[in-house]
Amino acid sequence: MQVKLTLAAAALLIASQASATNYSIDNLTARYGEGYTWLHVNNGGELAGVGGTTWSRSVELRLRSGSVSYLDDSLFQIAPSALANDGTVYYQGLTYDVFGKEYIYSKRRGLDGTITPMPAFREGLPTRVTDVNDHGIAVGSAPDESSYTRAAIFKDGKVTAIGPANEDTVADGINNHGAVVGHDLLNTHSFMYADGKLTNFDGQVTATKINDANVVAGSRLLANGNETAFLYKDGVFTDITVAGKSYSQTIDLNNSGMLLGYAFNSFDATPTQYFVYANGETIVLNDLVAAQGYAGWNFGQVYDINDNGQVLVSLYRDVNDVRESRQLLLSPVPEPGTWAMLLAGLACVGMVKRRARAA
Numbered sequence: 001m002q003v004k005l006t007l008a009a010a011a012l013l014i015a016s017q018a019s020a021t022n023y024s025i026d027n028l029t030a031r032y033g034e035g036y037t038w039l040h041v042n043n044g045g046e047l048a049g050v051g052g053t054t055w056s057r058s059v060e061l062r063l064r065s066g067s068v069s070y071l072d073d074s075l076f077q078i079a080p081s082a083l084a085n086d087g088t089v090y091y092q093g094l095t096y097d098v099f100g101k102e103y104i105y106s107k108r109r110g111l112d113g114t115i116t117p118m119p120a121f122r123e124g125l126p127t128r129v130t131d132v133n134d135h136g137i138a139v140g141s142a143p144d145e146s147s148y149t150r151a152a153i154f155k156d157g158k159v160t161a162i163g164p165a166n167e168d169t170v171a172d173g174i175n176n177h178g179a180v181v182g183h184d185l186l187n188t189h190s191f192m193y194a195d196g197k198l199t200n201f202d203g204q205v206t207a208t209k210i211n212d213a214n215v216v217a218g219s220r221l222l223a224n225g226n227e228t229a230f231l232y233k234d235g236v237f238t239d240i241t242v243a244g245k246s247y248s249q250t251i252d253l254n255n256s257g258m259l260l261g262y263a264f265n266s267f268d269a270t271p272t273q274y275f276v277y278a279n280g281e282t283i284v285l286n287d288l289v290a291a292q293g294y295a296g297w298n299f300g301q302v303y304d305i306n307d308n309g310q311v312l313v314s315l316y317r318d319v320n321d322v323r324e325s326r327q328l329l330l331s332p333v334p335e336p337g338t339w340a341m342l343l344a345g346l347a348c349v350g351m352v353k354r355r356a357r358a359a
Helices: 002-018 028-033 283-296 336-358
Strands: 024-026 035-042 048-053 057-063 066-070 076-081 087-096 102-109 115-117 128-132 138-143 149-155 158-162 168-174 180-184 190-194 197-200 205-210 216-221 227-233 237-241 245-252 259-264 273-280 281-284 298-305 311-319 323-334
Touching: 002 259, 002 281, 024 028, 024 273, 024 283, 028 323, 035 076, 035 311, 048 066, 048 076, 057 076, 057 087, 076 128, 076 158, 102 128, 180 205, 190 205, 205 245, 227 259, 245 298, 259 298, 273 283, 273 298, 281 283, 283 298, 283 311, 283 323
Parallel strands: 035 298, 128 168, 149 168, 168 205, 227 245
Antiparallel strands: 024 323, 035 048, 048 057, 057 066, 076 087, 087 102, 102 115, 128 138, 138 149, 138 168, 149 158, 168 180, 180 190, 190 197, 205 216, 216 227, 216 245, 227 237, 245 259, 259 273, 273 281, 298 311, 311 323
16 A cells, blocks of 8 residues: 555656646747748647738748748738638738728638638628637628628638627637637627627626637726736636736637736836736746746747647847847647646545545
8 A cells, every 4th residue: 555655646746746837948930940920829839920021921831731831912911810720721911992091801721722711791891810719610800781890700601790780899719619709899898609699798898818618818907997917707807917017918818728918017118028827827938038048038029829838929139230039939848738647646646545545
């Protein structure tokens, strides 16, 4: 029995040590070269981004099947807006009318390379895709016949408006159960659409992401006038703050419950802090990369987090009046799957204790 307890305790110790928070850094600039901005990473580690110049921009994909680079002469300033876990990419670009007004149009590139315009409420009207789930259902926005921009679901070649009518709205997040969150374009109120039912959030809330546990993330205005990132589940808000910062915003939320965000102070020269929040712990990414060889670099942007906790970031610094930039992929060591080891260790200890009591 003592041997079994010792083995169980050892398994638990190894698992708990393996679950300690740490990140490895993959220098994507060194791997793929300069001139690319990587915007999305899916669960397979595939990348979607852009290359080229502002007016001659290419969509760049680094997929398991190989590298893809393509232009779209019908649109200006193209960029991927969503990358599915199977490698399907949604991208958007601009067109201009004779008065110089710009319009966003979205397209889908399938796994076979076929490019298809997203369905609109009427042929020729703009579309915008913001997110996609594992079933190929995308969400975003599209103007309707009355010229209101409607939160929209794109499914099976059709577009369906959701959310309040007679106002401008957008759907920003969808989970694998088909639940959607969105908000008005003035960021004054938000809604959830699930199983054909529309539910409004109380207060001045901007809901932007929802994961498979139906946890919602976004930002909301507090009574003191500060805006904070939040997690919402079963009617309860959990506000996410960073020490020394008055404001925080959500960038993304994954199915492991990890919230990616940033925090800042108004009229303050101190740098914006980018962070990952999970299980009550806040990891400041600025400090993390500085401790791993990037001290003196500034964060340009943080783009995306996948379900493995991998985060896409860009850094820059000025050396002798020359700007250097780096694109990095931060990967948890170990990845969240290690929690399974920890749970297995706990289960092992529990089983041994139950057997000991039975004896």
